[in-house]
Structures are given as C-alpha cells and as structure tokens.
Amino acid sequence: MLGYVVSEGRGEGDRLIHAVATRLRAAGVPLAGAVQTNEDRDPTRKCDMDLHILSGHDVVRISQDLGRLSRGCRLDPDGLERAAGLVAAALADGPALLIVNKFGKQEIDGRGFRPLIGDALAEGIPVLTAVNRGNVDAFLDFAADLAEPLPGDVDAIIAWCMAHRQAA
Incomplete structure (x- = not known):
C-alpha cells in the first residue's frame, strides 16, 4: 500500500x-503528511520551498537562501526534520492515509x-508519494514489493487513495 507517481x-x-491532498481534505479524509509549494521570489533567485502539514495549518520552510550564485543543495535539513516531527505527531492519531510530498535524497539516505x-506501513496506513525519475531505483530498493x-492523473490517484485508505 505504497502508491507512487x-x-x-x-x-x-x-x-x-x-492537488490530490487538497481534494482529499475537502472530502473529509483524515490525513497525515506534508505537501510542498514553491514560491518564486524574484527572477534572480531560486524559489522558496515550503511544506504544508496536512494535519493542521503549520507551514515549514525547507529551503535555504544560499545566494544568487550558489549551485549546491538548498534543502534545509533542519526544516525537513521539523516537518517530519509534526507529521510523526499526526501519524500517532491514526489517519486514513499518509501523504509525503516526495521520496527524495534525504529519504534515500534514511x-x-x-x-x-515505514511506521505508517507497519500500522497498515497507506502511503502516497512522488518520486523523481532519477530516484526511482533507490525508491524501489526501499519499497520492494509494496510499491x-x-x-x-489526479482522479486516478484519488481513486487509489479512497480504495486503500485505512478506515478511520
């Protein structure tokens, strides 16, 4: 029960x-997890990346401003871990579904x-995530036969979520 796009x-x-999370929340499906939005600041800088925590109204910035000429990873690992802590608290409430904005490099590294x-799957809570093409092999190594x-397609993903969601 680990759906991925x-x-x-x-x-x-x-x-x-x-889009999927927005529709599921509107339908009253109890969710844990986070979705990402990217806000452009100006044409000379990279966007700000924020995680919106689905179990409430918290928004956590997960990007760092490293300057105009930076080429390195802008991810703020402390922000990501803070978001994960908020999601962990919501996961304890037994949601119908865990949504993780993406399975990226931090997840590949554990x-x-x-x-x-892993906790959600062990509790029988289905998980939905996105995976960049370059990370698919590492994701499948992690997910094994659960993936x-x-x-x-939003409608197809929502249908999967509704068919697999844990009864609240």
Whole structure:
C-alpha cells in the first residue's frame, strides 16, 4: 500500500500531490503528511520551498537562501526534520492515509520522511508519494514489493487513495 507517481517536470510532482491532498481534505479524509509549494521570489533567485502539514495549518520552510550564485543543495535539513516531527505527531492519531510530498535524497539516505513511511506501513496506513525519475531505483530498493506505480492523473490517484485508505 505504497502508491507512487513519477514526477517528470520541475515541480510537477509537488503540484500533483498537492492537488490530490487538497481534494482529499475537502472530502473529509483524515490525513497525515506534508505537501510542498514553491514560491518564486524574484527572477534572480531560486524559489522558496515550503511544506504544508496536512494535519493542521503549520507551514515549514525547507529551503535555504544560499545566494544568487550558489549551485549546491538548498534543502534545509533542519526544516525537513521539523516537518517530519509534526507529521510523526499526526501519524500517532491514526489517519486514513499518509501523504509525503516526495521520496527524495534525504529519504534515500534514511532521513526525512523515510522512517515515517515505514511506521505508517507497519500500522497498515497507506502511503502516497512522488518520486523523481532519477530516484526511482533507490525508491524501489526501499519499497520492494509494496510499491504500486500510479498514473500522473489526479482522479486516478484519488481513486487509489479512497480504495486503500485505512478506515478511520
């Protein structure tokens, strides 16, 4: 019960997962997890990345401003871990579904939301995430036979979520 979509374009997975979570919340499905939004600041700087915690109204900035000429990873690991802590608290309430905005480098390295994905699956809570094409092999190594690929279509993903959600 680990559904995933492969995101193709920059920010496409974020937008897709956000749209799914928005509709599920509107339908009253109890969720744990986080979705990402990217806010452009100005044309000379990279966007700000924020995680919106689905069990409440918290927003956690997960990007760092490293300057205009930076080329390194802008992810703020402390912000990501703070978001994961908020999601862990919500996971204890037994949601119908865990949504993780993406299975990225931090998760590949065993950090970020990776432990929560394992916890949710162990509790029988289905998980939905997005995976960048370059991370699919590492994701499948982690997920093994639990991974179920989903089409990049909001309605199809919602149908999967509704069919697999844990009874509240």
